[in-house]
Amino acid sequence: MIIKEPYFCQNASNVYRTKNYIVKQKVSLREGESAATLLISDDIYYARDRKRDCMYEAWFADRHPINGKRIKSAMFTRIYVD
Numbered sequence: 001m002i003i004k005e006p007y008f009c010q011n012a013s014n015v016y017r018t019k020n021y022i023v024k025q026k027v028s029l030r031e032g033e034s035a036a037t038l039l040i041s042d043d044i045y046y047a048r049d050r051k052r053d054c055m056y057e058a059w060f061a062d063r064h065p066i067n068g069k070r071i072k073s074a075m076f077t078r079i080y081v082d
Contacts, residue, residue, distance in 0.1 A: 006055040008046050015060075016068030021045040022056055027071055041073035045080045 009015050013027040024044040032038045046052055060066055 003058050006052075006059050008044070008052065008055075009059060013041075014068070014071045015056075016070055017048070017056060017066070020048055022048055022052055023070070025071055027073060038074040039072075041071065041076040043076055043078050045078060047080070047082050 008022055008024050011026065012024045014025040016023050016025075022045075024046070026042045028040050028042070030038050030040050057066065060068070
């Protein structure tokens, strides 16, 4: 069976799951002050519900641990979606 990529995975560098959210990370390198390079994460937090959990579990069925982990970054932005 072919599974369609969930919308919360599209164009993501990383996707992981917490107790209340499925988090999409878009990680990028940006130049900061004094020419320092920083790892920046633009995050979208999707509230977990039955439909999103089913899509997540189908897409990441072979991932161990299934919840994944956050990629650590120097800075981040957050957007919350119900």
